[in-house]
Amino acid sequence: MHDIRAIRADPDSFDVALARRGLAPAAASVLVLDADRRAAQTALQDKQARRNALAREIGQGKHAGSDTAALEAEATALRGDMDGLETRVPELDAGIRRVLEGLPAVLDASVPDGPDESANVVLAEVGEKRDLGFAPKQHFELGEALGMMDFATAAKLAGARFVVLRDGLARMERALGQFMLDQQTLERGYQEMIVPSLVNQATAYGTGSLPKFEQDLFKTTDGRYLIPTAEVPLTNTVAGEIVAEKQLPLRLTALTDCFRSEAGSAGRDTRGMLRQHQFRKVEMVCIAHPDRSGEEHEWMTRSAELILEQLELAYRRVLLSSGDTGFQSTRTHDLEVWLPGQQMWREISSCSNCKDFQARRMNARFRAADGKTVGYVHTLNGSGLALGRALIAVMENYQQADGSIGVPEVLRSYMGGAERISAA
Structure with missing residues (x-):
């Protein structure tokens, strides 16, 4: 607003x-x-x-x-x-x-001008693309060959853009979620929360999902909405509140299911699990002092990057252009991971500083240390990371010539010491 x-x-x-x-x-x-x-x-x-x-x-x-x-x-x-x-x-x-x-947030002056993603700026590229020594497969080819990624059964149960994971891949996705939560809470100072997966109209409005993006949401018969990301309930925890300045920044995180109608994505990423109606994600949210939201944006982006570095995945940081920056955001960093099977960089995290745009919609404020001055907080959100896309990245980068999947070292303690996922 x-x-x-x-x-x-x-x-x-x-x-x-x-x-x-x-x-x-x-x-x-x-x-x-x-x-x-x-x-x-x-x-x-x-x-x-x-x-x-x-x-x-x-x-x-x-x-x-x-x-x-x-x-x-x-x-x-x-x-x-x-x-x-x-x-x-x-x-x-x-x-x-x-x-x-209905009007988007005012962009930060540092955002490059351009009509779409073609004007995005690569700020850094980290890690080496893996030379696998053989023709790499895409994640769905690997998963189906292992018998652990089942789109046919998911379609029978729910329709297109769903997946059933089994055995080692199900366990690896769970391991990724636990690893990410531990990193964000124990190492990066985020407070773990469990939040509702259904929110009311006011909550969806507060972060900007309504009214402009209602077609992207799943709505229940009693007027609630399934969350597209935990950003929505996490950010709204301060809606209508006045937070003491000494409490800032509030760094919050949650692992939730996310639900998106994928309206307007017909024909895009129809194979595999890159673009699903339901997926899991570790979300990061920060409620910050206006003078320090730029610092928090960097902190949040690094929190996501460190996950990729510990998984030993090549990635790059991209500053989105004016034509590619989201409605609520004033500045956004996308993290793109290298997928050998696709031979492409694909987004795996998006970290945004919304400044006071959402706070005004939610009436979320802070009281300064003088006890008198009241102003709007700044809100930030980012993926830390999306589990499905992280699973895809691990599968394609750690695939072996025999079709098995290596387990990154940082995940092994979450998987009972397993070093490889192989067909039974």
């Missing part, structure tokens, strides 16, 4: 910010609504003041035995005018909110 006062103060800068995302100017239309609302609010206040004055005059007149008929008629007319304004002001407020809630 945007600060209407900032738009009033510098409408041209707001339109320039929208133009960076390829959007038409909106400041003028917003300010027309804002001027109407302010005029209506002023008129309402003036009429309320006049009506109060009339009430006193009528009371004094009656006490003195004077004729108050004219005053009473004016008061009646004012009441009618006020009824109309009391309806008009919230209507105009709602109209302004509808416009603002």
Whole structure:
């Protein structure tokens, strides 16, 4: 959500910010609504003041035995005018909110301009791409050959874009989740939480999923939504709250199932488990002081990178361009892992600084150390990591010529010491 006062103060800068995302100017239309609302609010206040004055005059007149008929008629007319304004002001407020809630966050000045992912900037490439010494297979070829990745049974149970994992691969995905949670909590200072997988409308609205992205969510018959990521409930834990400055930063993490309709992705990644309706992810969220959210963005990105480094997977850090940065984000780092089977870099984590965009929607604030000053917090979120994509990366990078899968050293203690996953 945007600060209407900032738009009033510098409408041209707001339109320039929208133009960076390829959007038409909106400041003028917003300010027309804002001027109407302010005029209506002023008129309402003036009429309320006049009506109060009339009430006193009528009371004094009656006490003195004077004729108050004219005053009473004016008061009646004012009441009618006020009824109309009391309806008009919230209507105009709602109209302004509808416009603002559909406009994306203002991008950070450091974000490169460009129409789409083609303008993204690779900031760093870490690790060597593995030379396997043979023609690598894709994860679904490996998993199906092992008898541990079953798309046919999943389709029978639920339809397309689901998978059933068995035996060693099921255990490896579980191991990845436990390893990631341990790293984020024990080594990086995130507080582990268990949160609901269903949220109400206000919660989905708070982080920006509603109303713009409702088609991407699964909605229940009682009006709740299955979470697309634990970012939604984790971030909303501070909705409507005023957090003491000394408590910041709040670093939160959770391992949850995530549910996405994948609206608009028809024909993309139809084979395998890269793009699923249901997947598991370790999410990181930070509630930060506005002066330090840039530092927290780096901390969060490094928290995800360290997982990849310990798994000994080649990856690169990418700064997303203006045309590829998400609706709620002001700056986003994507981490892309090398997949030998696809011979491609694929996103495995996205870490975003939303600054005060979500906080304004949620009314999430902090009280400064002086005990008086209150301001909006900054919110950040990132994958630390997506388990399914991490499993894919391990499978393709640790595949052996005989079709078995090596187990990364850091996962072996989570898998009973197993060093390899082989067909029975």
